[in-house]
Amino acid sequence: METRELRYFVAVAEELHFGRAAQRLGIAQPPLSRAIGGLERRLGTLLLERGSRGVALTEAGAVLLREARAALDAVEAAERRTRRAALAATGRPAVVLAAKAGASGELLAKLLDAYAAEPGAVAVAVDVVLCGPGEQTRLLHDGRADVALLHRPFDDTAGFDTEDLHREGQVAILPAGHPLSARPHVRLAEVTDLPDLPLPRWPRPDGTFPDGPGPQVRDHTQLTQLIALGRACAVVPESGRTGLREDLTAVPVSDAPTSPRSSPGPHTAAQQRSRGWSAPPLPCRRPPPKYGRGRRSH
């Protein structure tokens, strides 16, 4: 299978319409039909159900869509990482770290300081990419980033080589005047079902939102603003209280599970071990005890 065919198929599977998919791909519709037809013939199965009105994915088509996306990400990552390796050979080598904008600011700063102080790290710059929530995994998969700061259990670390950097309690973020905001601490159950302050809904990776009573939010700014307006509350890692607006209050959640951050690298350990650069791929290889919780065993 050629990547061209995979790209074509993904376009049709996403548009569910040959004409629009062809337009998106910048080609005419007939070659697209032929390409999909050829793919189906070689795989020996129907990928798309052609109804009189539009197109639908078959079972096999749904599988191919998921797998093709992963494969295309891998190809894209290959290209990007090779390009960066080429830059690193002639210019300054760099590691790209993805972090959610607005979160983990303090940790990030200390992490970068600690890495700059590392022996052997002098030659490697750490480029920080700030992105929206949940985007980190995408960046890792398609090669735009090499490592990322994730927050369990909010972010999904499955499929990555991870290392716990820091474990912290959680706090509830409430409007300044709220009755609970005067309390020294609250229990999780007390804030998860406040009828007047529902928990917000974050977008899924595909951009849609789960059902529920809470408002839809896409980033940290929207979140804080909604809480300040008295329309929502939130439970976030302790570090989220730094740099809080003055009209918001953070109250420790006594019974919330501690939330370790993770710093995952590319998706196989072999990549980690054999990265061709002259400096360690993970920032904070021997991290200060304050943040590090030891290396993996392998």
Add this chain to the structure above:
Amino acid sequence: METRELRYFVAVAEELHFGRAAQRLGIAQPPLSRAIGGLERRLGTLLLERGSRGVALTEAGAVLLREARAALDAVEAAERRTRRAALAATGRPAVVLAAKAGASGELLAKLLDAYAAEPGAVAVAVDVVLCGPGEQTRLLHDGRADVALLHRPFDDTAGFDTEDLHREGQVAILPAGHPLSARPHVRLAEVTDLPDLPLPRWPRPDGTFPDGPGPQVRDHTQLTQLIALGRACAVVPESGRTGLREDLTAVPVSDAPTSPRSSPGPHTAAQQRSRGWSAPPLPCRRPPPKYGRGRRSH
């Protein structure tokens, strides 16, 4: 980048010889030279250092080799899994489970029994693929398997979505007559540096062996035979003592870290969640308490 180019590059990078690589690919040498040249031009970097005698990888070339292998695996996996999904739609759906031959026999049997008893599992067969040590990850990456039984810390689970199924102590396998074999238990340090019974060396993923005093082994049979011959000893999970030859003795290792098994699926959680089949992708979804240690949270 097209997969054809990646295949060509991997061939040359592995052979380090255009002529042989072309032969392996079944094409003539000039098109190969042109393809690699085009790749280098588009990436804007040299991938191969052409010396007067043979070829060498550049820094960027080494990165691309690693990334290209991963990408080609992903493409191959896409094809295989789509083909299997097509089969599943018309015939009997199946999950392919990879397990190391000779190990975890008992767990495997009980796992299959437990899965067969699951509601909803009746429609899905579990195909078991037995493979050599360390091959499981390869099978998962290129789509020949969906889940595998791995043994930490021996196998590397980085990059997979894993779930601990069982945690067990470790035993030292010794020749029957050895002085230590009469002991009720031994400490790890006592068996790791026996001068007469060195620990064997297992192959790395690339097939080469690490340096060391121990004999090279490739499978369980070789291992037991070497121990029986008094040329080596080994530390393996407890379950390794079942079905032991009579001329070998297993002695519990009192201070060895416990070794949980893991059952990883394809390399992203999204794949797990959205698999197009009608039955759960993981065997033993609600595993009997004896073996299961709970589900992941997400």
Add this chain to the structure above:
DNA sequence: TGGAGCGATACCCGGGCGGTATCGCCGTCC
């Protein structure tokens, strides 16, 4: 210094990919 080995280049050919034109099918709307 000539020959062997190896990769690059020159040049040619054919298949495949992409283009336009058109068909077949179906749903819809006077």
Add this chain to the structure above:
DNA sequence: GGACGGCGATACCGCCCGGGTATCGCTCCA
């Protein structure tokens, strides 16, 4: 119910690109 419009498939054509052969240029040895 027939005309129309939307959509995917098919027919056919031209051209580019991928693959082939022949040959060159370079280097290392004998």
